[in-house]
Amino acid sequence: MNVVPEKLFCRICNRRTNHHLVTNEHGHEFKYVISHLDYDEVDIEFFEEYSIVQCRGCDTIAFLKKYGDEDMFHLIGPNYHSDREYFEEYTVYPEEPKKDTHEQLLQFNEKFEFDHLPDLISGIRNETINAYKHRMNLLCNTGIRMIIESICKVNGIDKKPKVRRGETVLDKDNNPVMVNLSLFEKIEELQKRNLIDEKQNNILNQIRDIGNETVHEIVRPKTRELLQYLNIIDFILYNIYELPNLNFAKKTSPK
Template structure:
């Protein structure tokens, strides 16, 4: 049996393999035509797994490539079933951008909701610097709205950090105020640690014009939305209201 002139995708082997030609139907232009072409329709069999598929082979005077440094006419081979297309990183990001949807935090102050909406729009538009800076501003806005002015600083292991005088005291920095959210049981400790990183990302965006990757920004937004939900929505959950009415 004659071998197909090019490796094509085998749906069973999941890769391009050599194929035997079982049957061929051919067509071609007339010798008197201005444009010359040829086409072959093959039923082929994988030389590895013996799977059967269909291949369309086509060539004309406009299809050429350099072979061993010399210009040569080549054929296009199209196999059916076709090889699955690999989704590029760019297309994945593009799809992800349009899947981002704003959430409605009904119990959050209007200023917090509006800022959150602007952050989501910035991310969808690819304005990563504005998004990172906005997330930092949102965290500070939450602290301001809850009248949180100071808080202890913590190490990742949960121990408190003393100041330069080796005294454990509250700080009015945004880092301290974030940990005060934790101390007031409004967020959990891992969230507080992550929000510290969000603040750093925002600072880097404003002062160094640097931002994390798009996927990191998506992850940060997810965590920030969880924080907004825990602080403003969870205490007003329908099941908690039903529990009170049952008493």
């Protein structure tokens, strides 16, 4: 009898219990598997396995999906390529009810209406929020950093003249050679242009530091922290793009 390695939610026991794969009278498991090998072109190695399972406590039948891919691993040592421990994701149907209180506290509720966001920023923001809602924390954190980068880009804050020994470096046409600004320098320039204030500068740099830690140290950001960052970013976006367009002038009554 093939027992599922991970405890699954049972709707009758109302808790996570041990399950085993159901077999027919010939001992064959009810299983269907697809993987990257079933496609001509695919960017990532993966597999999806669907099977029928049974609770070992109350015999209730459920449907199980097991998924794994080449990016699903934990680092267990200093070597990024060899010190990997791979894992799979188990999803049982009917699904385990979410804890309402916890989920409600961590929901992203939009506090502002945006009518004047540049398309570049709006697109990245929407994808970042979608990543958060699906608890793809690494992608969400990367998206938040990209929002900051996109604010700078649409305001023409991305490059500076290259300087060597105090002199501006020129190309063969006698034009300044331009180099990319670091994100720190871009945030500083946002403040110089009065697009953000000093406190917002400090906050954006804190988000930048945490983003660097996520990328370079492979640290998964916490959901609660990401929610705070999203709310802060939205507040800054509203200040930059919506407040200047608000009009509270009183309408004059026709005589």
